[in-house]
Amino acid sequence: MSEPTENKSSIETTYQEHHASRQRYGFGYRLEDRGPRLAQWIGTDKTVLDLGCRDGTLTSYYTAGNRVTGVDIDREALAAARKNLGIETTWLDVASVPLPFASASFMVVVAAELLEHLPYPQRLVQDVLRILTPGGLFVGSVPNAFHWRKRLAFLGGRTTEDPTHLRLFSVAALRQLLAAFSSIQIVPVGGIGGGLLPVVPVQVSGALIRLWPQMLANDLLFCAVAPRGASRGSGE
Template sequence: MSATPSWQAADGCVHTGPLLQSVNGFDVVACEACGFSHTLPLPTPQELEHIYSHEYYTQEKPLYIERYLEDKAWWDEVYAERYERLEAELPAGRRRLLDIGSGPGLFLAAGRERGWNVMGVEPSERASSYSREVLKLDVRSMFLNEETAPTLGQFDVVNLGEVLEHLPDPAGMLRLVHGLLAPGGMLVALVPNDFNPFQRVLNESMGVAPWWVAPPHHLNYFDTDTLPRLVQRCGFEVRHVETTFPIDLFLLMGHNYIGNDTLGRQAHAMRKTLEMNLRAGGETGRALKSRLHRAFAGLGLGREVLAFARKIDDSPSPA
C-alpha cells in the first residue's frame, strides 16, 4: 500500500508511515517515529482502562481462563523453559519476579513452585480474582503506571507476556519496568509476531483476511526486528530472542482454523503434542526444540516473539 496516513498525539508527536492495513476504522502504519507498526488513532488511557478492567475476559476472550486451565500441562512445560533461562542468567539469590498482566496466574504459580518470590499486576477483575482466590497469589487489581509503580518495590525479573501490543505507549511501559528492576535485572517480553512472512503470503497471495489485525485490543504490531530494537532503546541489552511455534503453518497446509474454534483447538493440540514430545525426549529433544525456535526467529517466523533482556543502566535514553 502506498498511502502514508499521519496522526498527531497529544504530546505533539506526529505518527506517520506506510499504510499496512485498515480495519474497523483504524489504520495500521509502519510508524517512522516509533520504529514499529501501530494503529492510528491510538485510544486514550481511560478508554483502555475500561476495556481491560471490565470487557476483555468477558467479551473478547470469554473462554480464556477455561482454555488456559485445559492446557495447564503444556503451559507448565512452556513456563519451565522460561524459568530455566532466567535461572541461568541470575545468581541463585535473585528470585523476585513481577508479572505485569498476569492473567489467571499460572506463570506466577509455576515460579512459586520453583521457589521464586512472585507478585502480579492484572487489571481484569475476573482474572485477578481467580489468581487470588483460587491460586492464593499476590496479585494486585490495577494498571501499572507512574503512580502505581513506586508502590510495588524492586524486582530481579519483570515479565511482560502479551502486554506491549495492547498499550498506546509501549516505550513508556518499558521505562517503568526499567525503574522497577534491580541493577542487572531481567526483562522478559512476549508479543505477537505480526505481518510475518507466513501471514503475508496468506494475505497477499491467497486472499486470507488479516485476522491478526485486531484494534482496539491490539494497537501495536511487532516482529523479530522491531521488538528487540525497542527494548534496546529503552536501556536493555538483549540476551536471547526466539519465537514460538508458527501455528499459521496449518493455514498454509489447508487447515483453516480462522473463526473455527474446533479446528483451532485441533491445530493447537498438534502443536502441544509436538512440543511436549520434544521436551520429553531428554537432552536431545530439548536441545532440538530450542534450536528450532531460534531458527524460526532467524527466518522471521513464529506466532510470538520472546525476548530476554538485561537492564544495563539507570538512565534509559528517550524512546
C-alpha cells in the first residue's frame, strides 16, 4: 500500500463530497452491464491495475485469480477496497502526475468511468501504453455523452452530465483516443427509454442499442490491445 502523508487536496475533497452526495463510493449503477463483460475480457492469472477503483465494488468482479492493484484519489474509498478485497492499493491523482509504475509492469489496466474526469485523458492513455506488457489489455468504460435524453436536455437548456465530468465521449471520440492501440473493441450498453418510453424486451433493446449506440447507449465499454512493436507510449 502506498499513501501520502500530506493533507487532502481540494480535488480529493471534491470527490469525497461527490461520492457522499450520491451515498456510494462504488459503481452501484449498471454493474450488471460492466462487471461480467470486464471480467470476461480480463480473465485470470493476470497482473491488473485498476485506475479509479473507488471502494472496489466493480473491482470485485475480476479480483479472483488475478493480482490486482487499486488506484484512487479518494482515500476513504481506497481504504474500503483494501479492507473488502484484500488488494494492494495506491493513492494517486492520475490527472496530475504520471503513473508511478515501471514500464511493461501490468498485463491489464482498467479505467472504468475514469477518462471523462480527466482534463487531458490522452496523457493517461500514453502512460497506460507504457506500463502495459506487449499485447496487454486496456479495458474500461465511459458514459455516452450523446444519449438521446442528454441531447433533449441540452436543447431545453439543461444538462444531465455529472459536474465532475470534464470530457464528453462519443463512439468516434473514444476510438480516436485509443487510436494508438493495435485493436479496439467498443461495446455499447444500457439505455433505450430510461423510464420515458414503454418497456422494451431485452433482446430487442440490445439489438437497437447496437444499431444506434450514439443515441441509445448509456455507456461505452472498451477493450484495447497494446501493440507489440517498439513504439508503445511515452518513455519507450
